[in-house]
Amino acid sequence: MNIHKHERGTILLVDDAPDNLRMLHDALQEQGYLVLVSTDGQSALDSVQLMPPDIIVLDARMPGIDGFETCRRLKEGLNTRDIPVIFMTGLSDTEYIVQGFQAGGVDYVTKPVVIEELLARITTHMQRARLVTHTRAAIDSAGRAILAFDSNYAITWATPLAQRLVQSVVDVQDLLPIPIRQWLEAKDADPSFPLWHAGERLLFTRIEPGLLSIQRHAALAEPEALAKIFQLTAREAESLYWVALGKTNKEIGEILQISPRTVNKHLEHVFEKLGVETRTSAAALVLGRSSG
16 A cells, blocks of 8 residues: 655656656655656756655756756755755766766766665655754744855755745845845954845844844834934934944935034934944844834
8 A cells, every 4th residue: 555645755757768757657656655757857947846846856867958957956946955856867977976966966876777776765865854844844933034054155045934034135046135244254243133124124143153043023113213212312313213224324424414423423322322332232222122
């Protein structure tokens, strides 16, 4: 009796050779997997968007978009980069095996495929992927938005909540926003950095190298409200408002049509009244009040 497909998982087979595709499909389906098939790279990419599989078994050499390029494109997407890819290749040359790993593959098997070997590799990588997924889901269910990034500031993984928060502020290459990169590169930077976007503030906090947590805050209170909350003068409240939006003293001066030196004086009074010493601390305090 076949094990229920939700217990075994979903596999996407990608191969332009009908005979090989049919043989693998039947063997894997017999083991209780839900098996999807594609005969070229583009249809595989389309299929993954419609129904993400638990694992992909991908032929390395295909006409059009070959397996290597297909894998690279999968690894570029936040929603698809964590799907394990096992390459199939009839090529035993080391350079092609290395190319598969460089494209983002986790393993490879050589043709003709030995079903028992493929099943063992599928089981191993599917278990690892599910463990990672369950861990991230647990973090997300606890209300945590956490993401990891590499040395080039590209996001390598993110919890579902973190993905939702940053999807509108990252670029097409999934790079962290420039202000966040500058903050991370700065020496003696504050542990947290607030980023204003689309009517809300995202507060990024460094957990450890390569790992950030994110908190979302409601829209920032208007200067009039800040003046009442913190017992500030109108100019002090306006200066604090623009500090919370990440503006420099020069920029604030241009906005308010006063000198940067006057802005600095206003902020000295603001920091004293708020009991803080830095701009980031003042902004964080404002965000805390605004989100309440």
